[in-house]
Amino acid sequence: MTHSSLDPAAARDARPESFPHAATGALANHQVRANIRHATTSIRRKRAGVVAEVPDWELLRAAGAAIKDETLASLDAVLIELEASIQAAGGTVHWARDAAEANEIVVGLVRAEGAEEVVKVKSLATDEIRLNEALEGAGIRPIETDLAELIVQLAGERPSHLLVPAIHKNRVEIRDLFRERLGRPDLSDDPTELAEAARLHLREAFLRARVAISGANFAAADTGTICVVESEGNGRMCTTLPDVLITVMGIEKAIPRFRDLEVFLQLLPRSSTGERMNPYTSLWTGVCEGDGPHAFHLVLLDAGRTRVLADPAGRPALRCIRCSACINVCPVYRQTGGHAYHSPYAGPIGAILAPQLLGEEGAVASLPFASSLCGACYDVCPVLIDIPSILVHERGKAVARERSGIEGRSLKVLGKAFATRAGYERAQRLGRKLQRPLARDGWIAHFPPGPLGAWGRSRDLPALPAQTFREWWESRDEPA
Amino acid sequence: MTSPREAILARVRASLADTPSAVAVSRTYRLRGERDRAGVIELFVERVRAYEATVVVADDPGAAVASALEAAGARRVGIAPDLDRRLRPPGVELIEDQGLDSRDLDGLDGAVTTCASACAETGTIAIDGGPGQGRRALSLVPDLHVCVVRAEAIVETVPELIAALEPSAREGRPIVLVSGPSATSDIELTRVEGVHGPRRLVVIVAT
Ligand code: SF4
Numbered sequence: 001m002t003h004s005s006l007d008p009a010a011a012r013d014a015r016p017e018s019f020p021h022a023a024t025g026a027l028a029n030h031q032v033r034a035n036i037r038h039a040t041t042s043i044r045r046k047r048a049g050v051v052a053e054v055p056d057w058e059l060l061r062a063a064g065a066a067i068k069d070e071t072l073a074s075l076d077a078v079l080i081e082l083e084a085s086i087q088a089a090g091g092t093v094h095w096a097r098d099a100a101e102a103n104e105i106v107v108g109l110v111r112a113e114g115a116e117e118v119v120k121v122k123s124l125a126t127d128e129i130r131l132n133e134a135l136e137g138a139g140i141r142p143i144e145t146d147l148a149e150l151i152v153q154l155a156g157e158r159p160s161h162l163l164v165p166a167i168h169k170n171r172v173e174i175r176d177l178f179r180e181r182l183g184r185p186d187l188s189d190d191p192t193e194l195a196e197a198a199r200l201h202l203r204e205a206f207l208r209a210r211v212a213i214s215g216a217n218f219a220a221a222d223t224g225t226i227c228v229v230e231s232e233g234n235g236r237m238c239t240t241l242p243d244v245l246i247t248v249m250g251i252e253k254a255i256p257r258f259r260d261l262e263v264f265l266q267l268l269p270r271s272s273t274g275e276r277m278n279p280y281t282s283l284w285t286g287v288c289e290g291d292g293p294h295a296f297h298l299v300l301l302d303a304g305r306t307r308v309l310a311d312p313a314g315r316p317a318l319r320c321i322r323c324s325a326c327i328n329v330c331p332v333y334r335q336t337g338g339h340a341y342h343s344p345y346a347g348p349i350g351a352i353l354a355p356q357l358l359g360e361e362g363a364v365a366s367l368p369f370a371s372s373l374c375g376a377c378y379d380v381c382p383v384l385i386d387i388p389s390i391l392v393h394e395r396g397k398a399v400a401r402e403r404s405g406i407e408g409r410s411l412k413v414l415g416k417a418f419a420t421r422a423g424y425e426r427a428q429r430l431g432r433k434l435q436r437p438l439a440r441d442g443w444i445a446h447f448p449p450g451p452l453g454a455w456g457r458s459r460d461l462p463a464l465p466a467q468t469f470r471e472w473w474e475s476r477d478e479p480a
Numbered sequence: 481m482t483s484p485r486e487a488i489l490a491r492v493r494a495s496l497a498d499t500p501s502a503v504a505v506s507r508t509y510r511l512r513g514e515r516d517r518a519g520v521i522e523l524f525v526e527r528v529r530a531y532e533a534t535v536v537v538a539d540d541p542g543a544a545v546a547s548a549l550e551a552a553g554a555r556r557v558g559i560a561p562d563l564d565r566r567l568r569p570p571g572v573e574l575i576e577d578q579g580l581d582s583r584d585l586d587g588l589d590g591a592v593t594t595c596a597s598a599c600a601e602t603g604t605i606a607i608d609g610g611p612g613q614g615r616r617a618l619s620l621v622p623d624l625h626v627c628v629v630r631a632e633a634i635v636e637t638v639p640e641l642i643a644a645l646e647p648s649a650r651e652g653r654p655i656v657l658v659s660g661p662s663a664t665s666d667i668e669l670t671r672v673e674g675v676h677g678p679r680r681l682v683v684i685v686a687t
Binding site: 035038039042043055056059060062063066067069070072073074075076079080089090095096097101145146147148151166170171174191192194195196198199202203206207220223225231232233234236237240241251258259260261262263265266269273275276277278279280281282283284285286288290291292300302306307309310312 | 483484485487488489491492493494495496498499500503504505506507508509510527530531579582583586599601602603604609615616617620621638639641642643645646649650652653654655656657658659660661662663664665666667668670671672673674675676677678
C-alpha cells in the first residue's frame with residue numbers, strides 16, 4: 001500500500017460551516033463525544049497532579065508570560081538576532097508573508113533536493129498553511145510520522161486537537177483503520193500493538209528519508225537554537241536522519257534567550273501531556289558537521305501574526321505555547337470536539353486565534369461565540385492568557401462588523417417601528433401573520449434560507465403568542 | 481519591491497508603534513534545588529523509574545553495562561569511538577560508530593553511551609555529543625539505549641540543567657533531552673511505551 005493511494009483532500013474539502021452549525025452535527029455523534037470526554041478527563045487529572053507538585057508554578061507562569069510579552073514587544077529585534085545566529089551556525093533563514101509564500105519556499109527547497117517524498121513531524125504551522133496539499137499538488141508525498149497525525153492522514157480526516165489530533169478516535173476505530181490501511185488484519189486493539197504497527201510502518205520511511213519538515217516549539221535568538229518537544233521519537237528521527245531539514249515556524253515562537261527554556265521546559269510538558277518532562281526534546285543550532293542534516297532551513301511565517309500583534313487587546317494570544325491545557329478543560333470543546341472549530345486551532349485558544357490568524361470572514365468568524373466564558377481556560381493557561389477577556393473583545397469586533405450587515409440594518413428598522421405604541425402593535429400583528437409558516441409548538445421551527453435563516457438558526461426563538469398581554473388586557477370583561 | 485523579510489519587519493514595527501518598551505522578566509522562580517547530593521541522586525532514580533525505564537546505581541558502571549546488555553540479550557552494540565574503555569564490556573560485539581549509515585544502526589541490538597548532564601526533578605538525561613556520547617543517531621535508531629550517568633553530573637532542577645547545557649548550544653552542538661523511553665499518548669491519551677525511539681532505556685548511575 002502506498003500513501004499516494006490516499007486521498008485526504010476529499011474528506012477535507014467539505015464546505016466549512018459556522019461553529020453552531022458544525023457543533024450541531026458533532027453533538028449528534030455520541031462516539032466522538034464519549035472518546036473526547038474519556039481522553040480529556042484523564043489528561044486533566046494528570047496535569048493537575050504534576051502541576052501541584054511544583055512549588056513555584058505561579059512564578060513560572062508569570063515569568064513565561066513576561067518572557068513572551070518581552071519578545072513580542074521587541075519582536076523585530078528578536079527575529080533579526082535569531083536570523084543572524086542561525087546564519088552564523090550554518091543555517092538558512094527564509095521569510096514568508098503568508099501561507100502561499102511559505103508553501104512555495106518549502107516546495108522549492110524539496111524540489112531542489114530532487115526528493116519525491118518528505119517525512120513530517122507534527123506541526124500546527126504546517127497544518128495551518130495546508131502545506132501537505134501544496135506538496136501533493138507539486139507531486140511530493142508528505143509522510144506524517146506522528147502516530148496521531150498518521151491516523152488522521154490514513155483516515156483522510158483533519159486533526160481535532162492541538163496535541164492529540166486523533167483524540168476523537170478510540171482504540172477500536174484505530175485498529176480497524178490500521179487493519180484496512182496498513183494491511184494488518186491480525187492487529188488487536190491493544191495500544192502497544194497499534195504503536196508497534198506504526199513503528200514498523202514508518203521505520204523504512206525514516207531510514208530512506210532525504211528531506212524532513214518540522215515545526216518548532218521555541219527558537220532561541222541568542223544562540224539560534226531550535227527546540228522541538230515530542231514523545232515518540234519521530235521528531236528525533238526527522239531532525240537527525242535526513243540530509244536536509246526544513247522547519248516552518250510562526251514568528252511568535254522566537255524567544256530571546258536559550259536560558260528562557262528553563263521556564264518553558266517546565267511549563268509546557270506539565271501543561272500539555274501532564275508529564276514532568278516529555279520523553280524527547282531536540283535542540284539544534286544550525287548544522288553540525290558529522291551529526292545530523294547537512295543543510296538546515298528555517299521558514300519564518302507571518303500569515304496573520306502581525307495583524308494579531310497590532311491589536312493590543314488581542315496580542316496576548318501570541319504568547320500561546322500550544323500546550324492544549326485550555327482545550328482539555330473547556331466544557332464547550334468537551335461536548336463538540338475539535339472538528340466543529342474548522343481550523344487546526346481548536347478549543348478556547350482556537351476561538352481567539354483562528355479568527356485573528358485565518359481572517360474574520362467565513363466559518364471561523366463565529367468562533368469567539370463558542371464559549372460560555374466560564375474562565376477554566378485562563379486558570380490553566382501556563383502563560384496567563386486571559387482567554388475570556390479576549391473572547392469578549394473578539395465578539396465586540398465581530399458584532400461591530402455585523403452592525404453593517406443584515407442584523408444591524410434590520411434592528412434599525414425595528415427601532416423605528418417600535419418607537420411608538422401604535423407602531424409596536426402594528427408590528428406584532430404583522431409578525432404573527434408572517435411567522436405562521438415558520439412556527440411550531442410555540443417556537444420558530446423553520447427558518448427561511450438566506451441571511452435571516454442563518455441568524456435565526458443559532459438562536460432559540462419563541463414564536464409570538466396568539467394574543468399579547470396588551471391585547472388580553474384590552475379584551476378583558478372587567479372594567480379597567 | 482520590498483522583500484518578504486523587509487515587509488514582515490515593517491509590519492512588526494508598525495504593529496508595535498504604540499507599545500511601551502519591553503517588560504522586564506523577573507526570575508523569582510527556583511533557580512536551584514535544596515537537596516544534598518544523596519537526595520538529588522535518590523530523586524533522580526525515583527523520577528527516571530516513574531517513566532518505566534530501568535535504573536541501576538552502581539559503583540562499577542562497566543559491570544552494570546555488561547549485565548544490562550546481557551539481560552536485554554543484546555549482542556551487537558554500537559558505541560562512540562571515544563567511549564571510555566572501562567564501559568566496554570567483554571564478550572559483546574562492540575561496533576564503533578565511524579559514520580555508520582542509518583540502516584547499519586537499525587541492525588544493531590542497542591547502543592551504550594554516556595551523557596552530558598541530568599536533571600533529577602524531571603528524570604531527564606541530556607546528550608550533547610560530548611565524550612562517549614556519539615552523534616544523535618547512535619542513541620536513537622537502535623531499540624535499546626544504555627546510558628551511563630556520572631552521579632556528579634546530576635543537577636536537581638530544570639534551570640540548573642539548562643545552565644549546564646548552554647555552553648554546548650553556544651558551540652552549535654545539538655542536544656537531546658531524554659526522559660524515559662519512547663512513548664505515545666496518542667491513543668486515548670494513554671501513555672504507551674515505545675514508538676520510534678528506543679523502547680528500552682537503561683540508566684546506570686555511576687557513583
Ligand atoms: S492558550 Fe494557554 S492553555 Fe491554551 S494552548 Fe495556549 S498556552 Fe496552552
